[in-house]
Amino acid sequence: MELREFLFQPLRDKKFSFVITAQEKGIFSGAKRFKEILTELNIKVDWVAEEGFSLQPDTPVFRGSGTAEKVARAEEMLLGVIGKPSGVATAAAEFIKRSGGKIKVVCGAWKKVAPEIRADLRQAIATGGAGMRITEAPFIYLDKNYVRMFNGVGPAVRRAVEFDPERLVAVQLKGETQPIIEEVREAVGSGASILMIDTGNTADLRTAVNVAIENGWRDKVQFAFGGGVTQKDFPEVIAAGADIVDVGRAIIDAPLLDFRLDVEKKEE
Incomplete structure (x- = not known):
């Protein structure tokens, strides 16, 4: 017994x-x-x-x-x-409360947790009001490893556009292949619609947004920002001009x- x-x-x-x-x-x-x-x-x-x-x-x-x-x-x-x-x-x-409706909040970090708990945490993120995708429109996401394997932002973006010109192309920019400002220009020139400035440095975000304004294509692209974002960073991220913020560990590691x-x- x-x-x-x-x-x-x-x-x-x-x-x-x-x-x-x-x-x-x-x-x-x-x-x-x-x-x-x-x-x-x-x-x-x-x-x-x-x-x-x-x-x-x-x-x-x-x-x-x-x-x-x-x-x-x-x-x-x-x-x-x-x-x-x-x-x-x-x-x-x-x-979501801290965003004040001024910026879209997403959390893509659910992809990094064990498969057996992903569904529960995806639901939790949605229950809290945050998104799980950078956009709800059909899109192709090119992360840093795609950029590295194509040896540059431009070749990766152009290849994605060639697959389906109707889909939005989002690309992660970290300033690895060239300065952020040049990666931004190359990404947009190659057909990207969403630029993920994933350096955690709001100065990079501000620079990228200013380039878009100066060149007259700010209304044609969306800027996402990520890299260890916490609640105290929100005012600065919003002021720098981000449309989307990807909050990872601060949500998923709650x-x-x-x-x-x-x-x-x-x-x-």
Whole structure:
């Protein structure tokens, strides 16, 4: 007989009501997997929060009941599937709030996490209000490695345009092949529509935007900015003229939102 089976043997015919509550302010995410586990455990559900539910300290996200063994398993399994997604959703929402509607916030860092949790974190990012794609229009994205393999921004962009002239081409610029200002000119001259200034240096962004203004094609391109962006950087990024900001680790590495499970009473 296993330890838990032995411990709970005197309680096997009893059921216990329990509640799961948030311990801090935030946004509830992970609801889909949360509900799946409730079903797997055959927990009686009295009420469960929906995805995106607003949280304050001591806000319940679940009320229900089950046997002693099921309650113990629920504590082991349920808190883990909502803590991280809720933390990510909360962080994304904070960035959206900080943007003030002046800039599009995206988080592409979900691609760098383990495949088994990607769907949960993609949902969390969306729940927080951030995007996952640099644009919703059909596009081709050329990252730094494409640029390196083609030995330059221009050849990479031209090849992408040749594949489908109707798609937007977005290219990551890091100033590796030549100064940022020259990469910007070459990218636009070759047909790029979205320029990702991914140096983390807002001076590079400002230079790129000024070049576009001076040459009369500012309204033909969008500027994205990335590279370790945090909330305190937002005013400077917006002032420098970015249309899109890609926030990576500050969202995807957000700490767990704290939840707790408490048994409230034994049911008769």
